[in-house]
Amino acid sequence: MASDSEDDVYNDRFVRNLLDSDDDSDDSFDGFDPVRPRRNYNILLETPLSVFGPENNVEIEADREAGWTGNETFSTVMSFNGGGTLNVEMDSHNPNDYMKLFIDNDFFEVMCNETNAYATNRMANQELATHSRMRKWEDVTPSEMKVFFTLVIAMGLVYKSDLDDYWTTDYVTETPFFSRSMSRDRFLNILSNFHISTDEDRTDKLRQIRPMIIRTMQRFSEVYIPDENLSFDEATCPWKGRLNIKVYNKNKPAKFGVKLYTVCEAGSGYCLGYDIYAGRQENRHAPDYYEA
Template sequence: MSSSKIQDSIDDHSFDTLPLRAADDPTGVPKFPPEEGRGDDFHPFKLEYRDFKINPLPKEPLELFQLFIPISLIQSWVDYTNSWVAYSLKNAVIDNWNTPLSKQSRILKWEGISTATAYVWLGVLIYLGIHREISIKDHWKSPSLGDQRPLHSIIKFMPLRKFELITRYFRTFNYTKLDVRDESDLLKTFQAAEEWSNHIQRVSIELYLPETNLTVDECMVPFTGRSKETTLVKGKPTPVGSKVWVIAQQGFFLRWLWHVKSSPYTAVIVNLPTAKPQGKKGKLRTEIPLSNTQSIVVHLVKRLLPQTYHVFTDNLFSSPQLFRLLRQLGFGATGTARPNCGISTEMKRIKETGKAPDGTPLRYNEVILIPMPDKQV
């Protein structure tokens, strides 16, 4: 039995992937002209490794859970929910779109919700996400011969009808301050979760002090409701939902920002190390703006406790301009790069041809160092 020869050279195009984003997704990849020339050596940015630290945790799992979902937060949700149902009944409607109330409307069976009931509902919701069934109703069915049902019966905690009713009308936001019918409010979907989102992030960085190495990436939160902020990213495990930019470590999310199509995150300006001529009249260019997507990296790192970090990114973010700015701010950076992200002409040629400067194919486990002209990247 023969085996195929192990590939000993790298074709850079073998790592190319199909476009993952929908046509209307404004996520911008780095797109800069290559820099001419190269440095004769690289001035390394020295980073001292710092291990992560977990601050003392509560003794009971429930107490840890309630750090992220405290009673005070649940109580505000209860108030929002009961207030919303009362408003709907008063106006004889059953939803945000003013669907008229009828004699068969389930909302007429609303009995109010307490903090304890809200915790039970939330526990059932979490369990449904962990233990999957074909349909929601299957979780409330009793086991029969040859038909195994969930080991943890939830029937005794909350009837199906009550669970569905609470799920439909549960509110994590004050409806008087957020009109979900107003399509001009581009942030309405995120505003509904902003209070809880900010709380989770605040608790996360209080409990976990990160080590030196961090990662910035995009993630998808499943969401198929009505929202202009729903994003399609083909090829992802969760292709449809709300996109968030996260800075994480060992699978633990520390900080994140919502991806908004009309981005509220301002582009960061990078001062160039040497003035470069630009335009027909040869004007000197002393600064260059990062794209909104690249600027996300800077915004996220600045949200952490002031420390020296080493940030890892993929080619959605990486560029010499971004890495130069991070170094100026006191952060190290490493990442994959696209040929058109502003790397040197020599490096661009290597990525496009898959060959070293001397014309030989790139080989595995071999590192080529080509510093930029300023010797900082």
């Protein structure tokens, strides 16, 4: 085993040769010596400061052209102005008005068009049973789609073990709100045909909701200017159903769910951006989030 003095001589010679070399190409670098791997990783710490003296502080023309300099520079920290500003005028502040900031009438039109197109294609290419609900299909309108979404949200507030139970007429468990808003068959028809996108790009696991992701990401930054302090972290939407992007983390309170990476305003929790984890894949759609 080499002594400390031999290692010092080796390190000193290695660094000097590296600094004096005129060839800075990748091909000229043979890598660190495997015999002294631990020593080599700490070469710059163990080498005498004299090795880095003024005689070795030489600026190369190519570096200067690339914007590098040996002169000490200090970055300018700009003061933060503004933040916490709503960019839109609101006549009222009820939850429905806030939802319209992100999911507007134009997007309801998109959902209706995609849903109607999918239903039409399905009826043309499938042999329907005699008593199939699809035989009663009529194109959905934006106002009807809003009622459909209202019922879906309400189902998260009123839990029942079976979907049909929301339209039960049983005296004990009846919830009249659902049957008065929409018939059961109509709700199930819209649910079975609901589509946001018919994109056939199989490389994107989120292709069926990609338009909603892009639209909401655009609106998050358009509607509100955040304060100075932001927070970047993971978030989990609990989910135990069948889904190929579902993840499992035994250390989380909700062990099964959809993982998201989110950027939020630290003070209010307002979401400025998010990315849904869909496994290892090239995210070719990320730039689209920020298009004007």
